[in-house]
Amino acid sequence: xxxxxxxxxxxxxxxxxxxxxxxxxxxxxxxxxxxxxxxxxxxxxxxxxxxxxxxxxxxxxxxxxxxxxxxxxxxxxxxxxxxxxxxxxxxxxxxxxxxxxxxxxxxxxxxxxxxxxxxxxxxxxxxxxxxxxxxxxxxxxxxxxxxxxxxxxxxxxxxxxxxxxxxxxxxxxxxxxxxxxxxxxxxxxxxxxxxxxxxxxxxxxxxxxxxxxxxxxxxxxxxxxxxxxxxxxxxxxxxxxxxxxxxxxxxxxxxxxxxxx
Amino acid sequence: xxxxxxxxxxxxxxxxxxxxxxxxxxxxxxxxxxxxxxxxxxxxxxxxxxxxxxxxxxxxxxxxxxxxxxxxxxxxxxxxxxxxxxxxxxxxxxxxxxxxxxxxxxxxxxxxxxxxxxxxxxxxxxxxxxxxxxxxxxxxxxxxxxxxxxxxxxxxxxxxxxxxxxxxxxxxxxxxxxxxxxxxxxxxxxxxxxxxxxxxxxxxxxxxxxxxxxxxxxxxxxxxxxxxxxxxxxxxxxxxxxxxxxxxxxxxxxxxxxxxxxxxxxxxxxxxxxxxxxxxxxxxxxxxxxxxxxxxxxxxxxxxxxxxxxxxxxxxxxxxxxxxxxxxxxxxxxxxxxxxxxxxxxxxxxxxxxxxxxxxxxxxxxxxxxxxxxxxxxxxxxxxxxxxxxxxxxxxxxxxxxxxxxxxxxxxxxxxxxxxxxxxxxxxxxxxxxxx
Numbered sequence: 001x002x003x004x005x006x007x008x009x010x011x012x013x014x015x016x017x018x019x020x021x022x023x024x025x026x027x028x029x030x031x032x033x034x035x036x037x038x039x040x041x042x043x044x045x046x047x048x049x050x051x052x053x054x055x056x057x058x059x060x061x062x063x064x065x066x067x068x069x070x071x072x073x074x075x076x077x078x079x080x081x082x083x084x085x086x087x088x089x090x091x092x093x094x095x096x097x098x099x100x101x102x103x104x105x106x107x108x109x110x111x112x113x114x115x116x117x118x119x120x121x122x123x124x125x126x127x128x129x130x131x132x133x134x135x136x137x138x139x140x141x142x143x144x145x146x147x148x149x150x151x152x153x154x155x156x157x158x159x160x161x162x163x164x165x166x167x168x169x170x171x172x173x174x175x176x177x178x179x180x181x182x183x184x185x186x187x188x189x190x191x192x193x194x195x196x197x198x199x200x201x202x203x204x205x206x207x208x209x210x211x212x213x214x215x216x217x218x219x220x221x222x223x224x225x226x227x228x229x230x231x232x233x234x235x236x237x238x239x240x241x242x243x244x245x246x247x248x249x250x251x252x253x254x255x256x257x258x259x260x261x
Numbered sequence: 262x263x264x265x266x267x268x269x270x271x272x273x274x275x276x277x278x279x280x281x282x283x284x285x286x287x288x289x290x291x292x293x294x295x296x297x298x299x300x301x302x303x304x305x306x307x308x309x310x311x312x313x314x315x316x317x318x319x320x321x322x323x324x325x326x327x328x329x330x331x332x333x334x335x336x337x338x339x340x341x342x343x344x345x346x347x348x349x350x351x352x353x354x355x356x357x358x359x360x361x362x363x364x365x366x367x368x369x370x371x372x373x374x375x376x377x378x379x380x381x382x383x384x385x386x387x388x389x390x391x392x393x394x395x396x397x398x399x400x401x402x403x404x405x406x407x408x409x410x411x412x413x414x415x416x417x418x419x420x421x422x423x424x425x426x427x428x429x430x431x432x433x434x435x436x437x438x439x440x441x442x443x444x445x446x447x448x449x450x451x452x453x454x455x456x457x458x459x460x461x462x463x464x465x466x467x468x469x470x471x472x473x474x475x476x477x478x479x480x481x482x483x484x485x486x487x488x489x490x491x492x493x494x495x496x497x498x499x500x501x502x503x504x505x506x507x508x509x510x511x512x513x514x515x516x517x518x519x520x521x522x523x524x525x526x527x528x529x530x531x532x533x534x535x536x537x538x539x540x541x542x543x544x545x546x547x548x549x550x551x552x553x554x555x556x557x558x559x560x561x562x563x564x565x566x567x568x569x570x571x572x573x574x575x576x577x578x579x580x581x582x583x584x585x586x587x588x589x590x591x592x593x594x595x596x597x598x599x600x601x602x603x604x605x606x607x608x609x610x611x612x613x614x615x616x617x618x619x620x621x622x623x624x625x626x627x628x629x630x631x632x633x634x635x636x637x638x639x640x641x642x643x644x645x646x647x648x649x650x651x652x653x654x655x656x657x658x659x660x661x662x663x664x665x666x667x668x669x670x671x672x673x674x675x676x677x678x679x680x681x682x683x684x685x686x687x688x689x690x691x692x693x694x695x696x697x
Contacts, residue, residue, distance in 0.1 A: 054691050059598055080602060087600025098595045098694060115262050115601045
């Protein structure tokens with residue numbers, strides 16, 4: 001982890017409303033996310049975890065603080081550039097899927113490429129390839145509405161990877177699924193993380209899911225209350241004697257034992 | 262995102278709620294239908310009236326008579342009923358029983374008036390024809406005829422042929438009521454020769470002119486029941502009529518036709534100038550203008566109705582698209598989250614509006630053309646009210662009109678679409694994705 005971070009935030013604040021009625025959703029977040037990592041942003045509802053994800057995904061602008069993407073300050077970017085980054089470098093998976101249910105599976109997967117202005121044949125080829133990855137190539141012509149929940153989320157994953165992104169943002173990806181189907185989705189996401197090196201940022205309140213990530217960032221009341229890494233990674237990076245080795249001062253790092261939770 | 266994809270998606274979106282789209286298009290259709298139909302009728306009426314104008318010699322034509330003759334004509338009209346000034350008193354010094362000739366002095370003065378084209382002045386020689394007949398009938402008929410008036414001559418004819426004024430043979434355009442009487446129909450009479458007989462009023466000697474019928478004059482609203490001769494036929498008949506006249510009477514005329522410069526002078530200015538030398542004139546507007554303005558008023562009213570319908574349709578478009586923006590909030594949010602710019606979102610909704618306008622106007626135009634042609638045929642059927650005006654096309658659809666109306670409606674639809682499109686473009690992707 002000696003590389004430069006892919007995304008890094010400093011003193012990130014976000015507040016809604018004005019003056020006395022202002023509500024501070026994020027109160028100064030400092031984060032570094034490295035390429036190829038899988039990171040869980042975990043917290044209760046209202047903790048500010050979704051707001052944080054929206055800022056990281058450049059869907060929203062912070063009230064204060066900076067977000068650097070590949071070392072560049074994103075607040076300098078024009079809207080057009082931000083749109084382009086979301087379109088080409090990011091992939092999104094949402095809890096409630098967000099599909100055009102009357103359209104075909106294929107057209108749903110094609111959407112980011114269509115927005116990017118990719119030609120008809122090329123985008124079709126790439127969408128079919130993405131569907132093959134999630135094992136749904138045979139459903140390409142089906143209406144999105146006719147699929148089961150798990151299949152829908154797989155289509156969304158296909159849509160998220162069709163543009164060959166650097167980062168996938170997954171907002172409660174298993175929230176609407178039963179545990180069996182959820183597991184398959186998780187496997188798929190971590191498989192992509194491992195095989196393709198896609199950075200995975202998962203927002204969840206599910207500790208089991210969070211435990212599978214390389215790193216966990218616990219958010220409460222708009223602040224990072226705890227940061228932890230997986231057992232294996234902990235063993236690799238820290239020798240146990242030196243508690244603060246390679247760590248930022250403000251955050252405490254706790255060993256997380258997967259079996260314990 | 263490519264423009265072609267935006268257009269395709271906009272049209273696909275219209276098909277999602279077919280009934281709502283249909284109703285919105287229906288409203289546009291009514292406006293489009295009204296405007297295109299009125300334009301077509303206006304074009305039909307104008308083209309018919311222009312034919313009439315041209316058969317008189319086109320714009321700038323003046324029919325000039327002596328002022329006394331005009332008074333006599335007015336007196337005659339008044340005596341026949343109507344008019345405001347009442348009957349004209351008997352005046353023993355005035356010749357009442359006909360037209361006062363225009364003398365050479367007046368013609369010389371007329372030539373010198375600024376704005377009158379001296380070369381265009383033609384004495385209207387009245388031709389005295391005893392009777393006409395043909396091979397197909399034993400009957401003999403009286404006939405009124407004259408040489409074609411000067412200027413831009415385009416007499417509306419049934420088969421579209423026109424006279425060769427300089428031809429060395431006898432040619433005529435036959436007044437339409439003579440066709441049946443002479444034993445022919447409108448088509449087979451073309452190129453047939455008919456006999457025009459002139460009997461000398463002093464000697465009773467008869468001379469027969471065999472003249473070729475070039476075409477039949479289409480009946481019109483200002484038809485004067487005249488047949489038109491080419492120059493050779495008119496000149497030779499006039500020569501025959503006047504061969505025993507003393508030379509100074511030969512050139513006498515009661516009416517003169519001339520052209521004036523209508524770009525430089527108004528009809529009233531020219532009439533005043535003629536008044537000064539004791540002449541009176543009628544312009545094309547005097548003859549057909551009132552008919553034209555009557556139609557213009559009626560058609561303008563219909564056009565206004567069409568525009569009112571379009572305004573209502575525009576509100577329909579706004580309403581429809583606001584609903585669509587509401588329904589598609591999450592989709593818009595997703596599109597924007599996945600990188601679609603506000604401009605493209607705006608474009609996709611305005612293009613949807615323009616598509617509504619396009620289809621509404623196209624359906625309006627197509628239905629108008631179909632109905633227009635059916636009505637046109639029906640009105641020309643036997644017994645229908647346009648039967649006697651075969652060249653009067655009630656509706657004329659020009660490409661120009663059709664394109665203008667389509668573009669106009671698409672523009673109005675675009676303006677209507679900008680309101681909902683702005684709302685869609687300004688949507689925040691996060692709020693939109695949260696929207697239930």
